[in-house]
Amino acid sequence: MTRILVSKSNAIIPFISSFYILRSSSIRPYSSLKGKVGVRINVENEVKCLDDAVNLFNRMVRMKPLPSLPVFCKLLKTMINMKHYYAVISLFREMRKLDIPINEFILSNVINNYCLMHRVDCAFSLLPIHLKSGIPFNVVTFNTLIRGLFAENKVTDAVVLFKNLVREKICEPNEIMYGTVMNGLSKRGHTEKTLSLLRLMEQGNTKPNIYIYNVVIDAFCKDRNLDAAISILNEMKQKGIPPDIVTHNSLIDGLCKLGQWEKVKTLLSEMVNLNIYPNVRTFSILIDGLCKEGKVEDAEEVMRHMIEKGVEPNIITYSVIMDGYCLRGQVDRARRVFDIMIDKGIEPNIFSYSILINGYCKKKEVAKAMQLLGEISQRGLKPDIVTYNTIQQGLFDVGRIGDAKKIYAEMLSRGPVPNSSTHCILLKGYFRYGLVEEAMSLFNKLKINREDTNIELYNVVINGLCKNGKLDKAHAIFEKLSLIGLLPDVRTYNVMINGFCLQGLLDEAKSMLRKMKKNSCLPDNVTYNVFVQGFLRWSKFSEMRTFMVEMADGGFSFDASTAGFLVNVVRENPSVLDMIPELHSKNKY
DNA sequence: ATAGGGTTAG
Numbered sequence A: 001m002t003r004i005l006v007s008k009s010n011a012i013i014p015f016i017s018s019f020y021i022l023r024s025s026s027i028r029p030y031s032s033l034k035g036k037v038g039v040r041i042n043v044e045n046e047v048k049c050l051d052d053a054v055n056l057f058n059r060m061v062r063m064k065p066l067p068s069l070p071v072f073c074k075l076l077k078t079m080i081n082m083k084h085y086y087a088v089i090s091l092f093r094e095m096r097k098l099d100i101p102i103n104e105f106i107l108s109n110v111i112n113n114y115c116l117m118h119r120v121d122c123a124f125s126l127l128p129i130h131l132k133s134g135i136p137f138n139v140v141t142f143n144t145l146i147r148g149l150f151a152e153n154k155v156t157d158a159v160v161l162f163k164n165l166v167r168e169k170i171c172e173p174n175e176i177m178y179g180t181v182m183n184g185l186s187k188r189g190h191t192e193k194t195l196s197l198l199r200l201m202e203q204g205n206t207k208p209n210i211y212i213y214n215v216v217i218d219a220f221c222k223d224r225n226l227d228a229a230i231s232i233l234n235e236m237k238q239k240g241i242p243p244d245i246v247t248h249n250s251l252i253d254g255l256c257k258l259g260q261w262e263k264v265k266t267l268l269s270e271m272v273n274l275n276i277y278p279n280v281r282t283f284s285i286l287i288d289g290l291c292k293e294g295k296v297e298d299a300e301e302v303m304r305h306m307i308e309k310g311v312e313p314n315i316i317t318y319s320v321i322m323d324g325y326c327l328r329g330q331v332d333r334a335r336r337v338f339d340i341m342i343d344k345g346i347e348p349n350i351f352s353y354s355i356l357i358n359g360y361c362k363k364k365e366v367a368k369a370m371q372l373l374g375e376i377s378q379r380g381l382k383p384d385i386v387t388y389n390t391i392q393q394g395l396f397d398v399g400r401i402g403d404a405k406k407i408y409a410e411m412l413s414r415g416p417v418p419n420s421s422t423h424c425i426l427l428k429g430y431f432r433y434g435l436v437e438e439a440m441s442l443f444n445k446l447k448i449n450r451e452d453t454n455i456e457l458y459n460v461v462i463n464g465l466c467k468n469g470k471l472d473k474a475h476a477i478f479e480k481l482s483l484i485g486l487l488p489d490v491r492t493y494n495v496m497i498n499g500f501c502l503q504g505l506l507d508e509a510k511s512m513l514r515k516m517k518k519n520s521c522l523p524d525n526v527t528y529n530v531f532v533q534g535f536l537r538w539s540k541f542s543e544m545r546t547f548m549v550e551m552a553d554g555g556f557s558f559d560a561s562t563a564g565f566l567v568n569v570v571r572e573n574p575s576v577l578d579m580i581p582e583l584h585s586k587n588k589y
Numbered sequence B: 001a002t003a004g005g006g007t008t009a010g
Helices: A002-009 A012-017 A050-062 A069-081 A085-097 A104-116 A120-124 A127-133 A139-151 A155-167 A175-187 A191-203 A210-222 A226-238 A245-257 A261-273 A280-292 A296-308 A315-327 A331-343 A350-362 A366-378 A385-397 A401-414 A420-432 A436-448 A455-467 A471-479 A490-502 A506-518 A525-537 A541-553 A560-572 A574-579
Strands: none
Touching: A050 A069, A050 A085, A069 A085, A069 A104, A085 A104, A104 A120, A104 A127, A104 A139, A120 A139, A139 A155, A139 A175, A155 A175, A175 A191, A175 A210, A191 A210, A210 A226, A210 A245, A226 A245, A245 A261, A245 A280, A280 A296, A280 A315, A296 A315, A315 A331, A315 A350, A331 A350, A350 A366, A350 A385, A366 A385, A385 A401, A385 A420, A401 A420, A420 A436, A420 A455, A436 A455, A455 A471, A455 A490, A471 A490, A490 A506, A490 A525, A506 A525, A525 A541, A525 A560, A541 A574, A560 A574
């Protein structure tokens, strides 16, 4: 399958090269703010770091008369942009203490500041100041709060707040508020609700604009539903809203991920006809698409092309190329790209390091990965959750269990907070090396703290127990899933079925298959392969024959592991070959 | 004249 896709992407290079890209140098608007009596304060020019900001603030509060509120506002905003959230809070407190007047602009900045700190609770606690000072709430304040709720994944709270604002007519939502809610929903997988809001807007007074359409189109693209995305594209065109570079980038990304290179080309020429030229994101999307298909040379050529046209690659462009080399196992080439990037004056970030560490781990060169891990802090960076998870997986893969545990301990003491993937990696690792007690002790700790209750984690534990000969314990956990409100998915059933098959309990396995069908969980290719291996293992060849006919009818086929198993069985007992029905063209693969 | 909130790539 990959081979076909690769050949489809070949023609993209000359095609892209045929573009002529115009770049106009952007001129930063001159912005200057001054106090009431001609004291010019240009916040943007004066404030380059936290010290500058605090010094300027101290100067400002001594001026008579005080600089105007927009100057204070601009200063706070500049500090927020520099992510000095704690400092913003203390300066705001200082303003209150000095009785410096505040207004809605100052307040909404401080509210936003709390939201960006992921302290939406503190943001809400500022609302009484509005009431006390007689400053009315407005759509910006509420929009900021909604965004803050989404940022902390409080989706229900965000939607409830939005609905209340509308129902109680507290404020009229504008395009931006709709956009915030729709983006929050779409990024968390609620594409249907996002679409409903679009339809609601079309009925109401606030008509959808380009931002709104872009959110909806991107949501469909992320769902790999390009037909729906393109139908929304046509709707917006019909309403006289021309798609822009963002729209095109979303669509191109969606098409690249589906390997639909012909359509990518069509879209690229359409956008150039509209005088919309590919930017660094467009090129990074194309480069990523090529890399994911193993065509890193073509990706490099697209990169040379973009540079020729005056579009400079950024850290993300280099990242996708590095990851492309790592995917092909050429981590040394990735390392060279990393060095070239540094030579060009682009500082690596934690992504760059995680990509390389992953590359080395996949090649089982864990020592090099560990060395890079050490370099991270030397550069003033911090390993994030992905870095830690990657290195732990790498350590388990080479059997360095003690070191993996040390890394986990380091996370617990210094952060980042382990997530669900971390726990899955640890549990899988323990079970893989037969450390059942270790695994169960971690699992029980997680249960007590109610940290992780997701089906994927339970799948790991059930599978681990089955593989370590503890079928009864696994089955008991499986039976209790509904008590903790978890629904088994296809993988849960597969690991249970495999557990039964390993023990020769084929009737129990079949009853589990009936159960999953009854609970409207459709068996997948893995389910069928697990059964075939079970029949083979216990020499139930005639049952296997019946089963394989059903399998072929469903369009399923052997995977590599079953095929290998079968070859071994046939070598021992050639007559098994006669028991295999011919699997015709119904096969999916 | 001035200031605050929304969309796309690893």
